[in-house]
Amino acid sequence: MIDVIIVGAGPAGLSAANVCAKNGLKVKVVDEFMKAGGRLLGQLHEEPDGTWWNGIEEAKKLSEDAQELNVAVECGVSVHNIKQEKSYWKVYTTKGDFKTRALLLATGAAETSLPIPGWTLPGVMSIGAAQVMTNVHRVRVGERGVVIGINILSAAITRELQLAGIEVSSMYLPGKNIVTEDAAKPLSTMKSMLKVASLAPSKLIRLGSYFMKYESLQSLAVRFYPKNGMKVWGMPVHLRKAVLEIVGDKKVEGVKVAQVDVNGEPILSTEKFVPADFVCIAGGLYPLVELAAISGCPFQYIAELGGHVPVHNENMKTPIDGLYVAGNITGIESAKVAMKQGAVAGYSISMDLLKTDVNIEDQLQQAINHVKQTRNQATIQFHPDIHSGREKIHASFKNTLRTDI
Amino acid sequence: MRDHKTIICRCEEVSLEDLVRTAESYRCSSRELKLRTRAGMGQCGGRTCRALVDSITQKCTNDSTPHDIPLGYQAPIRPITFSIMGEKKDE
Structure with missing residues (x-):
């Protein structure tokens, strides 16, 4: 015993x-x-x-x-x-x-997943898996990737990937569907980031602190969020763009990204292909x-x-x-x-x-x-x-x- | 043209579209949704899709999340070999 x-x-x-x-x-x-x-x-x-x-x-x-x-x-x-x-x-x-x-x-x-079309392709992993591969196994997860899901965890881990010399080209929202919708709304995403912002150890915060306190300013910030994203650690964070699909034949070749309105709905004919050889999904x-x-x-x-x-x-x-x-x-x-x-x-x-x-x-x-x-x-x-x-x-x-x- | 379906249960290859259609037509519990579609019944035991199946049920039925876990767990909670499961031991 x-x-x-x-x-x-x-x-x-x-x-x-x-x-x-x-x-x-x-x-x-x-x-x-x-x-x-x-x-x-x-x-x-x-x-x-x-x-x-x-x-x-x-x-x-x-x-x-x-x-x-x-x-x-x-x-x-x-x-x-x-x-x-x-x-x-x-x-x-x-x-x-x-x-x-x-x-x-x-x-x-x-980890919670954010299922969008193509998320089962090889080269797509949870953000935690990328973290373990990088920091524990010391394996390079890829040359150039994107992160889907903007939250405190994904911001922290993306920073770790950068410190390890792995290029993450952008962070996007997930394309909106019945299971991703909570993570796909620009305003609520912004609010949850700002709530942690005053405490969190980063520049995310500095960008946030301008509009933090006022509800109306938050909506304005989301409405007029820059098309090219806001740079955090030199990497664009896109609160007004979502990955609609992960594209590839036998493995990840890139993502299809579109601009979204303030509710997270994609705007027609704004779709763009962004090349990537790995994709991290961060659902919390x-x-x-x-x-x-x-x-x-x-x-x-x-x-x-x-x-x-x-x-x-x-x-x-x-x-x-x-x-x-x-x-x-x-x-x-x-x-x-x-x-x-x-x-x-x-x-x-x-x-x-x-x-x-x-x-x-x-x-x-x-x-x-x-x-x-x-x-x-x-x-x-x-x-x-x-x-x-x-x-x-x-x-x-x-x-x-x-x-x- | 590749298939644009969004897979939810990877083991049994059940798509989001199938699950939403089933949940909407039967207005059923997570368990019934699982039994009707086989989502969560593959070899991983629902370790990836359990939460997704629950959230589809809740959004389609507009119910709030219950305190009891909607899809019950059963042992073994990890895939194990028959030899581990059936091993005889003297203690």
């Missing part, structure tokens, strides 16, 4: 593992990827204070601590099922089945909840958190005995928040399994405060109403317990 199994060796999972191990628990971490670190492995950006956030270095620190603390971290292992038995969880993996007293799901997030992130769903844990749909999230409280406990969650499975936020949430889960599990130590309770409370502080100081807010999302999910935990009694 293991004390704690953690699914996911990202910022949340590793932080939790290290806290548990420090408290003397026997910990095993499994991850599907061949390297520990999760989304940290892809991250490289400049903070507003001029320092750089290097995710690979952060992942290395966490992994080294884990090694020192004798945490068993196993990569290239998938969990395909979990079952709750009387006093333990059974975890079924592609490399054997294990019993554990506590189970922490730190499975992170997955949603919590990856498969294991929580088969555990029987109740869910809430909370748009501010990025979709369906398992019900949990501030201690990172679900209403199901011995089942905990941390990181992006609880809502889309930065890796820094995920690390702090991991620590909370670690203290929470330690307290429940060790029961006696009063000291841990104080540390747990401190860790919860750290999550809040980190959230308040976050440079990038994936959703501007993240606080209200967090309140909703914590309230739903209380309600779940109430209806059970």
